[in-house]
Amino acid sequence: MSNFFVKRRLLLLLISLIVLVTTMGITLKDRPVPTWPERFVRDSLAFVQSIVYKPAFAVAGFFESIKDVYVVYEENKALKQNLKQFAQITADLNELKLENEQLRKMLEAEQSKLSDYKLRIAEVVARSPDRWNHTLIIDKGTKDGISPNMAVITPEGYIGRIQSVSHFSSQVELVTDIERGNHIGAIIQGDERIYGVVEGYDPKNNLLIMRKIPMQSVIEPKQMVITSGLGGTIPKGLVLGEIVSVRTDEQFLTKDAYIRPSANLNQLEKVFVVERSLIAPTEIPVPALPGLPGSSAPSTPTTDTNGSEEGNQG
Template sequence: MSFFGNKRLIIVLVGLVFLISVVGFTSRERANLTWPEMFFKDAFSVVQGIFYRPAQAFSHFLQEIGDAYNVYQENRALKASLDQYAQVTAELYSVKAQNQRLREMLHAQTNLHDYQFRFAEVVARSSDNWNNTITIDKGLKNGIKKDMAVMTAKGLIGRVQSVANFSATVELLTNYNRSNHISAYILAEQTVNGVKTYPTISGVIEEYDPRERLLIMRKIPWGQKIEAKQLVITSGLGGVIPRNLPIGYVVRVAPDDYGLTQTAYIQPSADFSQLSEVMVVERAFSISPSGELIPNQQFSQPAASIPPVSGPAGTAPAANGGGH
């Protein structure tokens, strides 16, 4: 036993000596490697190449999957931001448009200070009767009455046709089948002895031409000089529609079928395709069945003249006459 134990010890010592010798021999600087070093180095290179290339390809594949997922997440975030931006932009334009309309309505209310205004929103408009009626969100409980004039900041659009407690139906000027005509004035411009005057030319708006989108004003006295771009306003002679409300501008004039009167074609001031907020106008006085003027309680004094109304042909003062 001692021999074999000593033999193993001797073998271990010889192996250590050999290993130390090999380490010492290989650690010094040499020009060439030994054949065992070259053998083991080449063998390890081959084995390393076999496993390195698939591992590197798999690593690149995993990295590409990660990059694609990151791009997908960024794309989702960008799309969400773009959708939110589009929504915010639409809301901004809507608020700007509403602000502009409210400013125009406030300006119109300031100019027409002799009337009582009740602001309302359009809540319904039938596609079958698009040019005939609209429904607003104010009614009897808000002081709305039948035949009150309804306008936007740009001009008259119609009258209240029927009223419920919390809503009302408005008959538009574009309803060419309606029976209630509107008495109106054309504000002409003349120069007499170097002084500009603005005589009023009376007529009646009777219908609407849907093809040309123009109001038709008839019963204009023959011989009156009428030009394009002259302002048309309500006269108030009918006792229902207040006076001096803008209606539109003259586009052209033609004689009637019998050559006794003239017919004017009027471009409405209001945009009937965009009706969102409207104003219901109450005149300063009412007409009793006996024909007497009864001041409304909301006004402390009778209606006075309205400040000048600007038209495309120039600035013309409102006429002393009134509406329906």
């Protein structure tokens, strides 16, 4: 009985194999129209795939969009950070360019006509807003050989003198604080060298006032004004500025010249402290004033305790 069932199973298996092979042989042929079982299976699978594919594609697209948004966010964050760094780098580069330009000008000034004097580079470390036109503080003191009454300049020209000194710093009295007694002997350059004293400041127009100029002197705008070096305090030849206008004084005995400073006193970062190597003569040659007796002989200047220089005309 058992052998009958075994033979029956083998017979069914054989028939199944024959049907399968026959079916495979039929389906493997290129046919324009598949059989109805194939069409049924294919359509069924296509219907099921269409139902599953669209939601799956939508879900996949959703997560892909989230990934893209995250990537864009990270890229935007990185770009903002790079932009901040770029702004900082640009600011640093501009500062370096400015400092390089300042140092180049100072080097040129040091190698120019001021080679007769010893120049000490100093940096402005403090400036009081309420005394902006009066004083500033530099980072050089007695340890660097700085002493009172030394001239302070920039590559553009004279800005003031050392007023007081401590060990590590010094206070500079600006030329715009000249009303306090810091008078400066000056020369107007031209065909004729005209001497006078800078002893006033016009804060409204930012002009220095040079007084005690002889009436017969011929002065034109844009003539250069330099220090005379008379009095033994401020070296000769430091640029003060150029003539803007000339007026007759109240007594109609001398002229007053208004000078625009060459140095930019509002933007001071690095300066030179000038150490004199020679002491200039103390006589101021004064041209004769017409109509005044005894005016042919030069007079002797008076020098106050603050190192101010002033010549008596006539």
